[in-house]
Amino acid sequence: MFDLLSADAPRTGTELPDLAPSGVVGVTIVWADNNGIPRSRTVPVSQFGAAIERGVGITPLFAVFDSHDGITFGHAPLATPSGDIRLMPVPGRVVQLAGQPGFAWVPGRQVAADGSAWPYDQRGALERQVARAAELGLDFLAGYEMEFHLSRADGDDGDDPRPVYQGPSYGPAKLLAVDSFAEQLLRDLDRNGVPVGQFHGEYGPGQFEFNIAPADPVTAADLQLLARQTVHAAARAHGLRASFAPLVTLGQVGNGWHLHTSPSRAGKNLLSGGDGPGGITAEGGAYLAGLLRDLPAIVAVTAPSLCSLQRLRPGYWAGAYTCWGVENREAALRLVPATPLLGAGHANVELKPSDASANPYLALAAVIAAGVAGIEDGLTPPGPVQEDPGNWTDEQRAGRGVHRLPTTVAEQLGALLGNQRVRGALGEELTDAFRAVRESDAAHAADRDAADLVRSYRWLY
Known part of the structure; x- marks a missing residue:
């Protein structure tokens, strides 16, 4: 668990967890690239x-790795194969993996060769936004709902994977089909220090979901990466294969990683206790309005892949339109209000268009930057949308200021590059590298049909 070394402990090489007596032979240092794909280095425990x-x-x-391990030189500062940087383990975050007991896991940050800040370090981008918010007296909690698909590991059925269960959604029989896997997964998540609120069979064939309890944003992003490793290890142990890809099979529902956030000031949740819709306060409304104002640019970061664009369809609870609503599951921004049963601290904003192809640190950095800017600018959100805007006419949507989120890479990049607030959160160097990667992905997919494109992303996550 994360408390193998206290996060408050002095950062010296002598105060490390003694892993060798526990049977650990290697420590895997993990980060996520600009495609949301975990990358790693493993060192012997003695090192x-x-x-x-x-x-x-x-x-x-x-x-500048793209989603399919192509290296693009479309970002000028990284246009040669020369150079080296350092991947630094984060003290206080070491976990002996329950499903891989010979290995420990730790998130890493990237620094320049001399140890100075590296502008392409995604974790650093989030840490800067958290620090900036704190200077304004704002704190955040964040948590993820993580959907994934389970299939048999003995090959695909034709062009599609063979889901472990195709019966009724959400029922206990769906969990019964993966009983031993589910038992190990919940045990391993607990042992790995990933706090889970609930686990269930989801809507799609072979689809399951669990949610991670809220934490500070950097910890939430770390836990998301750790949870992915835990799921894959448990699936392998039971002859299964897990995929978190935004879309696993063309025409089916996709996998979202719905991102929940809540801002607070002096310990008070800004999304509850007010007079606005759902009990939102004026500052909470400004936070939500900031997210809505920058939503196309945010989603270019939180759902950035070509597979993401295929998932973001009206009528699939994916949040395809720029609107917010109180408990509206078709709204891109769903306000989950406080209730007498759950308490004031429960209120949060759920971002629907978010998935595994997003780097978790960049996703949260973009969300926090946009929301904080909304508070600074004193924005007021429009009225909530409580219907499915996909059922409206174009004129009705235009009259309510509701628009379809970008549907192409060019539209996404236009939204991102034209938005100084989100660009500023990522930094100019990282933003341009991110642009180059997205364009490389688009070039890779140029001659692929929709089904082939889905297949090409299926096992990346």
């Missing part, structure tokens, strides 16, 4: 102290 002090060498070109 972990040295890695804490000096890091592990990696190529700076990971910043």
